[in-house]
Amino acid sequence: MTSPVGLHRVLEPGGVLPQAAWRLDTRPEIAPNEVRIRVERLNLDAASFRQLSVKHGGDGDAIRAEVLDIIATRGKMQNPVTGSGGMLIGTVEEAGRRSPLGLKAGERVATLVSLTLTPLVVTDGLAGWDGRSEQVPCAGWAILFARSVAAVLPGDLDPQLSLAVLDVCGAPALASRVVSRYVAERAVEGEARPVTVAVVGGAGKSGSLALAAARRAGAGRTVGVVPVVAEREALVAAGLADAVVLADARDPVALSTAVTSALGVPADVTVVCVDVPGCEHGAVLATADGGTVIFFSMATSFAAAALGAEGLAADVTMLVGNGYVPGHAELALGLLRGEPGVRGLFEARLAAD
The missing domain is CATH 3.90.180 (Quinone Oxidoreductase; Chain A, domain 1)
Incomplete structure (x- = not known):
């Protein structure tokens, strides 16, 4: 059968x-x-x-x-x-x-x-x-x-460019869904406090798309976290985040301090898009109580994330980015077409490869 x-x-x-x-x-x-x-x-x-x-x-x-x-x-x-x-x-x-x-x-x-x-x-x-x-x-x-x-x-995009975008199209779609829910809930409650979003690995493929999606979904303030100066300069030039900070995502205190300093508060939504292990605890620390961490990286240890949150007494929701959200391909391609900063980062990455 x-x-x-x-x-x-x-x-x-x-x-x-x-x-x-x-x-x-x-x-x-x-x-x-x-x-x-x-x-x-x-x-x-x-x-x-x-x-x-x-x-x-x-x-x-x-x-x-x-x-x-x-x-x-x-x-x-x-x-x-x-x-x-x-x-x-x-x-x-x-x-x-x-x-x-x-x-x-x-x-x-x-x-x-x-x-x-x-x-x-x-x-x-x-x-x-x-x-x-x-x-x-x-x-x-x-x-x-x-x-x-x-x-x-x-037909209007180079196949290699399309491939690079579609490979990570689940990240912006899930980020958009989560941020939209926070924005809607605060509107219903009459709360003026803006939704804050941190994207760890913000200059990468999934990270740049997640930043653009969060902003379109109504995030009031966004921060991109990158590990090196060259990526900070590229992300600042792309204009996809309100703030761009340097931090080693594997250092929990450094990551949390960088995000909180840039936003003024811990993030309501933290999206982890890095491809190295050991970033779970920092992401949890950088997220406000009642907030959400989206792990969109196959380098994530979900046991470390769960046990780390427990050990930190952190009241956060943790989501596994599974790569599929209805309409994810159309949303990601729309961001590529409509956000010059996103397209510039992708084209630079392809040229470097």
């Missing part, structure tokens, strides 16, 4: 969903509710790429070899250390007659589900990738299930 969530593609161990599986069936023949994509480019998630780069000391050949080995062994791209993967763009080769995704052969699409659950085969040995950037040109195929999510690539 063909499962809408891909259970029929799980080879081992049995009884788990594709994301939790060790190995997937990558045969190119599709079931009536599946879609086969001819892959053009992968986008490795930031946490995974950083881990691989650090492990191999930036050796591109070694990084490429490990990515190839992971895909060949597991039938998907899932970093065994971070547990994360990324997403891809490609062209629809064949859509099953009962696929609910509405995709047609020949359409160029971005998959909005993780590579950790997407059956994937690479056929070119990643010969066009030097192993030194998150974006990976390649040839091969991938399979989408009935419960997968994909977006047709917009």
Whole structure:
């Protein structure tokens, strides 16, 4: 029986969903509710790429070899250390007659589900990738299930730019939802106090989009936290935050002090978008009682976050950014088109890669 969530593609161990599986069936023949994509480019998630780069000391050949080995062994791209993967763009080769995704052969699409659950085969040995950037040109195929999510690539944007934005489109959508709720609640209560938002990693892909989304959702004051002067200068030039501060997000006191000093109060909403571990306690400390922390990073230890909040007697709601919010692709692409600061940061990042 063909499962809408891909259970029929799980080879081992049995009884788990594709994301939790060790190995997937990558045969190119599709079931009536599946879609086969001819892959053009992968986008490795930031946490995974950083881990691989650090492990191999930036050796591109070694990084490429490990990515190839992971895909060949597991039938998907899932970093065994971070547990994360990324997403891809490609062209629809064949859509099953009962696929609910509405995709047609020949359409160029971005998959909005993780590579950790997407059956994937690479056929070119990643010969066009030097192993030194998150974006990976390649040839091969991938399979989408009935419960997968994909977006047709917009014709007005460079595909690499679209891929970079869509890879993190869940972050601005969730930030917008949370901030909008705070704004609405204060309006109902007649409270004039502005909603304050801190984004840790504000100059990155997900961070810059989250800042822009928070402002559009009605945040009264925003602060972007970055680790180095170059990122501070870039984020100030982009004009996406009311204040930009330097702090090591792994230092709880330094992060909390930087955010509180910039905002005058702890943040009502803190969004963690960094790709390094150890930022959980600082994010909790930087957030006001009754506030919300959104962890949009696969480097997060959710045990550390939960136990840390308990140990600090912090009355905060903690959310896992799962990458999917209805309308997330449209919202992120709209921010890219409508916010020159966002577009500038993304284009500079792509040029540097």
